[in-house]
Amino acid sequence: MIYLKKKNDANMTSTHSKGSSSEHRGKFKGIPDPFPVQKLKRVDRPTTLIHDDEIKRVSELDGGFQRAGKGEYGNFIQKEYRRFMEKYPLSDALLDMSKGLSRVVDGPVRKNKAPLPDDPKLISRHIKETAYFLRADMVGICELPSYAVFTHSRWDGEPIELNHKYAIGILIDQDWKTSRAFTGSDWISNSMSFISYSTSGFIACILANYIRKLGYPARAHHAMNYQLLVPPILLWAGLGEMSRIGDIVINPFLGSRFKAAIVTTDLPLAIDKPIDFGLQDFCTKCKQCAKHCPVQALSHGDKIMHNGYEKWPVNVERCAKNRVGNQHGSGCGTCLKVCPWNKPNTKFHNFISWTMRNIPFARRFAARGDELLGYHKPKSKWKWWYDFEVVDEEFKEPTDKQKKS
Numbered sequence: 001m002i003y004l005k006k007k008n009d010a011n012m013t014s015t016h017s018k019g020s021s022s023e024h025r026g027k028f029k030g031i032p033d034p035f036p037v038q039k040l041k042r043v044d045r046p047t048t049l050i051h052d053d054e055i056k057r058v059s060e061l062d063g064g065f066q067r068a069g070k071g072e073y074g075n076f077i078q079k080e081y082r083r084f085m086e087k088y089p090l091s092d093a094l095l096d097m098s099k100g101l102s103r104v105v106d107g108p109v110r111k112n113k114a115p116l117p118d119d120p121k122l123i124s125r126h127i128k129e130t131a132y133f134l135r136a137d138m139v140g141i142c143e144l145p146s147y148a149v150f151t152h153s154r155w156d157g158e159p160i161e162l163n164h165k166y167a168i169g170i171l172i173d174q175d176w177k178t179s180r181a182f183t184g185s186d187w188i189s190n191s192m193s194f195i196s197y198s199t200s201g202f203i204a205c206i207l208a209n210y211i212r213k214l215g216y217p218a219r220a221h222h223a224m225n226y227q228l229l230v231p232p233i234l235l236w237a238g239l240g241e242m243s244r245i246g247d248i249v250i251n252p253f254l255g256s257r258f259k260a261a262i263v264t265t266d267l268p269l270a271i272d273k274p275i276d277f278g279l280q281d282f283c284t285k286c287k288q289c290a291k292h293c294p295v296q297a298l299s300h301g302d303k304i305m306h307n308g309y310e311k312w313p314v315n316v317e318r319c320a321k322n323r324v325g326n327q328h329g330s331g332c333g334t335c336l337k338v339c340p341w342n343k344p345n346t347k348f349h350n351f352i353s354w355t356m357r358n359i360p361f362a363r364r365f366a367a368r369g370d371e372l373l374g375y376h377k378p379k380s381k382w383k384w385w386y387d388f389e390v391v392d393e394e395f396k397e398p399t400d401k402q403k404k405s
Contacts, residue, residue: 032128035138035253035345037238040357042273046235047280048242048310055147055308060154060226064320073321080325085194087389088187088330094194101201102224105208113215120270127269130210131170134203137258138171138251140237140272144264147308148232160227164217164264166271169230169237170203171251171258172196174336176344179257180375181382184334185294185326187398188385192333196259197223204261211265218265230260238272241279244298245289245335246314252277252357255341277357283312286367289335292376295322298335328398330389338376340366 031038060066071078086092116123124141131139144167150160174192182188201222211218221227231249234240240249243256250256252275290298297318303310323332336342340356343349355362370376389396 032125032132033138034132037138040238040252040275040277042238043276044273046241046274047276048235049305050310051308052145052147053308057147057149057151058229058307059152060150061152061157063154064316065324066154067317068320068324073317073324077321077325084324084326084330085190087391088190089390090188090385091190091194091330092390094191094198098194098198098201098222098224101198101205101220101222104205105220105222105225106218107209107212109212109217110215116214120268123268124270127168127207127211127267131168131203131207134206135199136170136203137173137254138239140169140234140239141269142167142169142233142236142238142271144228145232145236148229150227150229153227155225162219162227162264164219165266166264166269167228167233167237168207168263168265168269169234169239170200170207170261170263171234171239171254172200172203172260173254174257174259174333176257176342177382178384179337179342180379181384182333182337183329183378184292184337185322185332186329186378187387187389189326189329189333190331191385193259193331194223197261200259200261204263208263208265211263211267214267216265216267218263218267220261220263222261223259226262228262228264230262233262234260235274236271238275241275241277242309242311243279243289243339244283244287244312245339246298246312246316246319248335250279250339250341252279252341252353253345255339255343256336257339257342278360278363281360282356282363282366285363286340288338288340288367288370288376292334292338294332294334295319297322337378338370340370340375342375 065081067073068077069081085095128139144164149162152158153160174196178188178192182192201220201224204220204222208218208220231242231247234249235242240251243250245256248256251258287300290300295318297315299313304313326332343353356366387398389398
């Protein structure tokens, strides 16, 4: 996950060599975070309209991938669902690691509680520092909304009861260096997702185990063993705002270039407030994700109300079928690729990010500026992975059409 940089090698740069939590922890006085979160506007409620009393809990079985696996999108997509991770060796290896983590999300709690401070703020700071020590990229804390908990597990269909009071959100960057080199839907796409899924899951499992060893119940939730919806937690924990990309949360420093894991616990914690960096206004003007979506699964129009949330609609079936059934790569992250918030941690881009957060008029030019500078196009000189597919245990090179896609 972390690139080692030689002193004279100016070409080996990545998000982690420029802005990793391990390098920049303590850079901003008074906060444990590697980014200037103290400069963000904090609000009492998420910028997305939420009618808490109208939200109905949902089953994990109703997710797009789960419906693809059940055959609701046709036999071909069901067949591809069984191999769309395994058909590329790196994503297959990352999947194996994530599967291993599925068995260590919970465990026994030490009977005696550790002599911790009485101040929840101090405990929260300690938990954040611990997560950053474990190589998290961003961390936020909120009270666990009851409506974020799934009704049933996708693995066994059993009802889920989760009554922890707090939720800790852990974000892991999918890597800027790789992001600028990929097309949005080529062979590295699923691996980009699962380096973040597996790493955030690894951190969450250790953090939850650590909290249990302090004498408090805690459970990790990651891609192979969620018991909850992630977006509501990221909203309430101040880790982002809802975006035009359907149910995706965008972070002001990482954009949508991350995946998340969660730790729920009863350890007494101080919570973070939601943030407002102007994304609702920005996404109204930008529409790059909708424009470039290869199957037009994202809306060009206005928000709708859905299950108590105000959100931009997404065609879940089109999105899932495209990601699972992609014959020219592994998965799809085109919306991530073209989003103007997908930028590295540099002085120039931080300045642009500041203008987008604070000057509404500047948001009108972000999408156009991105296109003029070619950020939505792959930079082949940074490509480091190989293009091939595993079919029936045999390696198959992509066709000319696939190479150009």
